[in-house]
Amino acid sequence: MPRVGLNQQTVVREAARLADEVGFQQLTLAALASRLGVALPSLYKHVRGADALAQKLAALATAELATEMTTAAVGRSGGDALRAMADAYRDYAHRHPGRYPATQRVPDPADPEHVEAGERAVGAVAAVLRGYGLTGDDVVDATRALRSALHGFVTLEAAGGFGLPQDVDRSYHQLIASMDISFRSWPGTGR
Amino acid sequence: MPRVGLNQQTVVREAARLADEVGFQQLTLAALASRLGVALPSLYKHVRGADALAQKLAALATAELATEMTTAAVGRSGGDALRAMADAYRDYAHRHPGRYPATQRVPDPADPEHVEAGERAVGAVAAVLRGYGLTGDDVVDATRALRSALHGFVTLEAAGGFGLPQDVDRSYHQLIASMDISFRSWPGTGR
């Protein structure tokens, strides 16, 4: 049997592609193995199991998303940065419907790259918010608020939760515009 | 064998309880059957299968949530109504961690009760927003925004996505306060 020459990198990357095609929930070791041209148990030479694969996929997707968010916001500030980052966020979710859900997995403390990716993603959001003049606990509150809004919208959209025919793009931009207003006069007490 | 005397009602209700105990993802026909004291295939006399059970659970949970949201907001308006409804929403998610995820399932058009429950939930949100003077497409946009914020926050919280030690209750109330500000001067063009 000629060896296929897999390693963890190639396995996880193909898993990401497959997830985008069939959906995160439908990502299965069986499908991945057949896609890679090996028998299912062979995958265990590269990944500890299905859950570990999901974790590695999460690390990959989180890193990608963090990079795209950061890139979008670089050189901008305030509402400009906010809009650019929000658009990048939703765009990533659209382009990678299978990877996006993986980004919500809590980083595995045992995987430094995963932890670092999570920190970069949250840090990117926080940086934009500090650009609004927010400090201290207000940054934490506002970061949580923005993450909630972005994640909630993207998730509901992906689930088909917006039944009405009204333009979803418009709704998203209105949401971001309203967050912009909120951040400019954040209700917090400061510390 | 003495009959246990199940019907769809009792099965779905027990599924809801079990889901709250073990989590929505861990809700399994096997566990449900053993909990009810019957063999697994017996459940098929009352429910068409695992997916149908999830759908019925969704209908139940959505109806409960809609009722609690409506009840919380009754007799209030503006920021009062918004805060009461938002608190009821998050409170439901806390009390029913297994049912809450089910509420995000898109209502099954073939299940009138499910459809009606979904309409009640969205209608409750929309009613509060109309209390802010919003009309037309603005109501749609703002409803989507509020649902996104609530769902996103609750989901991230449940997933353990808020790593920092800062008070999560406070963050939630800040989020709601910021939405209140947004709705009072909604950025929309109106129609």
Place this chain on the structure above:
DNA sequence: CAATCTTGGCTAAGTGCCTTAGCTTTAAGG
């Protein structure tokens, strides 16, 4: 009251997926 019929339970069996154990063979390195 007895015969009948519906129905809610059961066992048996098949599928798909994940996982572990243990073997074989490739290909790299001394």
Place this chain on the structure above:
DNA sequence: CCTTAAAGCTAAGGCACTTAGCCAAGATTG
């Protein structure tokens, strides 16, 4: 060339869902 680590493989077990088909409990009806 020989050795050996690693990358494949087959075999087998576990758990979940589903379908098929049987049987008895209990309601219905004459």
